[in-house]
Amino acid sequence: MSLEKFKSLHKQNQPLLIANTWDVISSKAAEKAGFQVIGTSSHAIANILGYEDGENIPFEEMFFVVEKIAKSTSLLVSADFESGYSDDPQQVAKNVEKLVDAGILGINLEDGLTNGKDRSLGDISVLTDKIKAIKSHLQSKGKDIYINARIDTYTTKHLDAINETLKRIKAYEAAGADGFFVPLINTDEDIKAVLETTQLPLNVFMKDGLKTYEEFAALGVHRISYGNGLHAKITEATNKAFDDLMKTKSLK
Numbered sequence: 001m002s003l004e005k006f007k008s009l010h011k012q013n014q015p016l017l018i019a020n021t022w023d024v025i026s027s028k029a030a031e032k033a034g035f036q037v038i039g040t041s042s043h044a045i046a047n048i049l050g051y052e053d054g055e056n057i058p059f060e061e062m063f064f065v066v067e068k069i070a071k072s073t074s075l076l077v078s079a080d081f082e083s084g085y086s087d088d089p090q091q092v093a094k095n096v097e098k099l100v101d102a103g104i105l106g107i108n109l110e111d112g113l114t115n116g117k118d119r120s121l122g123d124i125s126v127l128t129d130k131i132k133a134i135k136s137h138l139q140s141k142g143k144d145i146y147i148n149a150r151i152d153t154y155t156t157k158h159l160d161a162i163n164e165t166l167k168r169i170k171a172y173e174a175a176g177a178d179g180f181f182v183p184l185i186n187t188d189e190d191i192k193a194v195l196e197t198t199q200l201p202l203n204v205f206m207k208d209g210l211k212t213y214e215e216f217a218a219l220g221v222h223r224i225s226y227g228n229g230l231h232a233k234i235t236e237a238t239n240k241a242f243d244d245l246m247k248t249k250s251l252k
Contacts, residue, residue: 054114059085078106089133112152
């Protein structure tokens with residue numbers, strides 16, 4: 001029932017604004033503020049545990065934090081799952097089953113590959129095979145999860161980003177994806193092209209330099225997230241707080 005509720009929130013009159021959190025404290029704050037859904041930020045969780053973003057954190061450590069978050073809140077929870085913490089689709093499916101058993105209703109699963117600080121676009125078959133493996137494995141156990149297929153055509157600056165995006169949408173939808181996350185897509189024309197290609201929900205990214213929530217809403221997108229954005233601001237505030245304490249020797 002909760003999964004159906006989660007899916008229904010992508011069909012509201014206004015886009016679903018995701019609360020990207022990284023620990024129990026931030027998740028409780030999101031719940032108190034009135035958010036409907038938590039989306040754990042893999043970037044933020046990696047950073048608080050001393051790892052760089054880009055699937056450098058082991059799955060077990062990411063899972064530990066995500067499970068704590070899920071148990072701390074009554075909100076629906078989706079997990080940013082990078083590329084699944086394995087190159088083996090069957091292992092990715094087993095990792096996802098652990099999330100389902102912990103109460104996670106959705107995942108972001110990406111087709112971008114990170115090598116150090118360099119990011120490249122994986123072959124279309126890589127994410128296709130992972131989606132198929134996840135859906136098949138869960139179905140065999142009477143389970144399911146919302147797969148938000150992340151398409152990294154814009155983050156990797158593909159030369160023909162929109163047409164490559166549309167091609168991947170068709171392949172991932174056929175494989176069993178439930179929705180699409182296309183970070184950094186921003187022009188009216190490109191967003192409209194995506195919405196005309198699929199009936200599945202579109203998730204976009206909110207940050208300085210991109211459209212506002214209201215502008216995205218006017219175009220008809222279904223879901224908006226901001227990744228590590230809020231955690232970065234909290235980190236800046238923490239740095240300033242310690243600087244001020246050192247300078248003033250006071251908490252005032």
